[in-house]
Amino acid sequence: MRSFFRRALGQILIDGKFVSRRALNRALEQQKQTHELLGGVLVRMGVLSPSDIGAPLMVQEHLTSLEDAVKLAAGQRQLLGALLVQSGKITARQLDEAIAEQHRSGERLGQVFVRLGMLTELQLKGLLDLQHNQESPASNPLRLGELLVATGQISRQQLDQALARQKQTGQRLGEVIVSEGFARKSQINHVVRLQKLCVNSVLAAILSMGAMTATASASTVSLQWDPSADASVVGYKVHYQADSQTTPFLGPAPIDVQTATTASVANLDPSHSYSFAVTAYDASGIESTYSNIVSVPEMQPPVTSITYPATSTTVAGVVSVTADATDNVGVTKIEFYVNGVLKATDTASPYVFSWDTTALAPGSYTLMTKAYDAAGNVGQSQSVTVTVANDTQAPTVSVTSPSNNLTVSGSVSIAASATDNVGVSRVDFYLNNALLSSTNMAPYTYNWNTKTVANGVYNITAKAYDAAGNIGQSQTTTVNVFNDVIAPTVSLASPASSATVSGTVTVTANATDNVGVSKVEFYKNGVLVGTSTLAPYSFSWNTKLDANGTYTLTAKAYDAAGNVGVSQSSTVTVANDAIAPTVAITYPTAGATVSGTVTVTASASDNVGVSKVDFYIGSTLVATDTLGPYSYSWNTTAYPDGSYTLTAKAYDAAGNVSQSASMSVTVKNTRAGKKK
Known part of the structure; x- marks a missing residue:
């Protein structure tokens, strides 16, 4: 069999979808500077946990030949079509089309895949060997028990005890391990996920034989394929298109690489996925059918940020950590990290993590999010540093205005002072024990429109809260609300209506109010001409400044509450004499x-x-x-x-x-x- 040689750890991680291409490239750049092992860099970056890195390392150790690869397979037997769909080699739709062709032709499904160019003979043999090996109960590094030991979930002694117990009960190994208390169900589920990722790497390794393979950077894809055994082939063409795997390819014109079996396609947009296939052509220019299709996912990572809490914030109790995320295609999930440790995953907007800080030691904590898209690209937020300060000391709060026993009217400013050993998160104002207003910004004030309530006696209190949920209550302040709604009465006293006037005339008015008159305004033909603030209310009208004729006089009386009373109209005639005797x-x-x-x-x-x-x-x-x-x-x-x-x-x-x-x-x- 053809040798794999030693498969690179980075390729195994990509094949198994342990990491995204973007995250791997970042890790490789850091590795050049620090000279660390690649696995160590990925753990330090928070992309993989220390225990998870052991699984792909085991895969790497056993991928030196095809025989090693098929022996490494684990899990229940899967049909050939399911293996191909799982590996991403074909889509579910392509599988349906191949099954339909199998029914029509009577061939085996594997032969249909080879005839349609979806597999090479060598790839088909490797997949069939893998499928057969999955039925074998023989132990290998990717069996569940071995992975549990390798990742530090259970000890070798516990595995042996569980296997012995399994023979007695006939239960699944994972169920035995949980019932014996060696591991939690969540640990079993996590290792099953690792198992599937490792099998994906093995599938990718097998499918790399005798087929076109591709590696990609942000805007360049490098392709490699096995030469055709057909002696009439004189060259190859590379076909590709964006965001589709359908054939025939309708993308840019194919690239003629002549007899080369490698090609680099540059100037690609990393925000799009690309599919590639190779055709061979003879001296007459006749092209073969497409090779297998290799797809390179889009490489643009999502953008994510923490929207609450803000950096340098002091928090306590249960904190709702919220985040935003956007992507050119779509965000599949967001992970929330505290001090680099994954705490929660949310797959739908709004992205929220309820962080219970009550059991944490007071101090500084770093929050960070990672956003993923369907292509496995990962975007990481800026870190937000907050201070956890769990406390049991309630704030102190007092109402500073209005004064106790004060009579108020109109708009009244209610103010409170509040302090706390850590910090005041908000202040609530209450009127007769009913919530009036809340504010989280100092100075703590509220403008109360007393005209919205009936005249009478009211009690004002305030409550102050801190981030831990402690509550402090103020003293009670009693006020008497008296809003004057009765307008003054006013009447013109002189000159009498229908009088003829000339020269300087004193216009007078009588005005009264239930509380007090603040001023009287005098109007001539609707225009303000005089104001008087003291009784008797009057103003001097020099009629010589007006043309002779008829004028209408009125008066308005105001009280301190702004109520207005209007007098009756008085009509007078101005007759100023300019002829001397x-x-x-x-x-x-x-x-x-x-x-x-x-x-x-x-x-x-x-x-x-x-x-x-x-x-x-x-x-x-x-x-x-x-x-x-x-x-x-x-x-x-x-x-x-x-x-x-x-x-x-x-x-x-x-x-x-x-x-x-x-x-x-x-x-x-x-x-x-x-x-x-």
């Missing part, structure tokens, strides 16, 4: 000589009305008359004989003034020739 002295006449007591008279008129007439001798005001006829009794004896000038001024209600023409008269009270 006319006035003239009618007696005495100009140039007259007067003596004794003289009645000085004046005539005055106005478009609205004369309010008064002033009489002047020279520049001196000597009398005022407010009613017509306007006159003044002038006792001329009080004046020396001589010439005097008389004038009069007339006024109207708007303050307009006019002055009469001057009137010169002579006072003569002394007789001629008579001495005084």
Whole structure:
């Protein structure tokens, strides 16, 4: 038989799906720098556990020839088709097609596989030998008991005792080991999984004979195949396409490598899977059927990160560790690690791990996740370091505002102070023992709208929590809620409705409230024109700034709660007079000589009305008359004989003034020739 030589450990790990290609490449890069054994690097990276690395090492030790490979097979007998599907050599659909062809042709299934180019003769013989060997009860390194010993799950003595017990009871070996208390069922299941992975490696080794094989980096695939025994073959072509194994290949044009039996295909996209097959051609260019199809999975790893808790967070009790993960194809699972040890696996979003820290010693812990896709690519998150601080000391908390026994209204700020020996995680506010609000951010406050409750007495308390679930409660603060909902009443007192006004007018209002009036606003035609905060409430309206006409006056009264009362409307007419009166002295006449007591008279008129007439001798005001006829009794004896000038001024209600023409008269009270 053809020799395998010594199969590389890395290839065994890939074939058995112990590790992804990406993880293996990372480990190989580190190995170049540290010169460690590859298995040690993978254990240090957290990709494999120390016990699990022993299984692929045993496989490597026994893969030096085909005979060794088939003897290494373990487990129950599997049909040829099932072996091929398990190995990934063919799909379930291809198996169905081959069985249908077998029914049609009457051939053996293995012969159909060879005729369809799915297997070579050498591969078929190796698989049939493997299938036969699985029926053999002979001991080999991949039997369940040997793997349990090799991975440190049980001792050799316990295995011997279990095998002896198995002969007596007829039970499965795993059931005996569990019933005897040598291992837990989860340990048995884990080793069964290792067993299947190792068998996958053996299958891959057998299928590498006489067929095309491939190794891949991120963007280059190296292919190798056995030369054809047909003397007419003059060359080979490499066919490939992305994301499909169907034939004929519809990808890029085939690569003609002429007589070479190796090829490298570069510039591939690592985010896609690729399938490869080789055809041989003769001198006429006629191509053979496709060789076996080799598939290289996509190599783009998922991206994952821990979303809670944040790094440097202090945690306690049961912590929900959450993570995100994305992948170009799809995430199959996420693993959660604490200090490099796998703690949980989640296969569906949202990805959550309930980490019970109650039994852990206080201190620093490192969290990390790994995300896997269906191709076996693995993405690893950044590490998050948290502090576990399990404590039994409750926080202290007190309500700092409002003050006890305070009467409150409107929006009220409720505040609390809280401290803890480790850290406060949140503060809850309660109103009459009903939860009002929660906050996890200091300062701990809540704006309470007291208008949402009826007026009355209320009790305010606060509770503070820490990460361990300890609770501290505050004192009770009692407040009296009084929200004023009654609006003030207000009415205009002056000017009266329908009044005619001019000049400066005092507008006044009467206002009352059940608590108190804070201000009164005065409006003219809906526009605010004045504000008064003290009773009596008024403002001065200079009507001369407005055109003559009709105006509507209203008033609004406010209280401290913001309630508003509106007065009735008052309509007034502005009539500002700009025409001065006319006035003239009618007696005495100009140039007259007067003596004794003289009645000085004046005539005055106005478009609205004369309010008064002033009489002047020279520049001196000597009398005022407010009613017509306007006159003044002038006792001329009080004046020396001589010439005097008389004038009069007339006024109207708007303050307009006019002055009469001057009137010169002579006072003569002394007789001629008579001495005084």
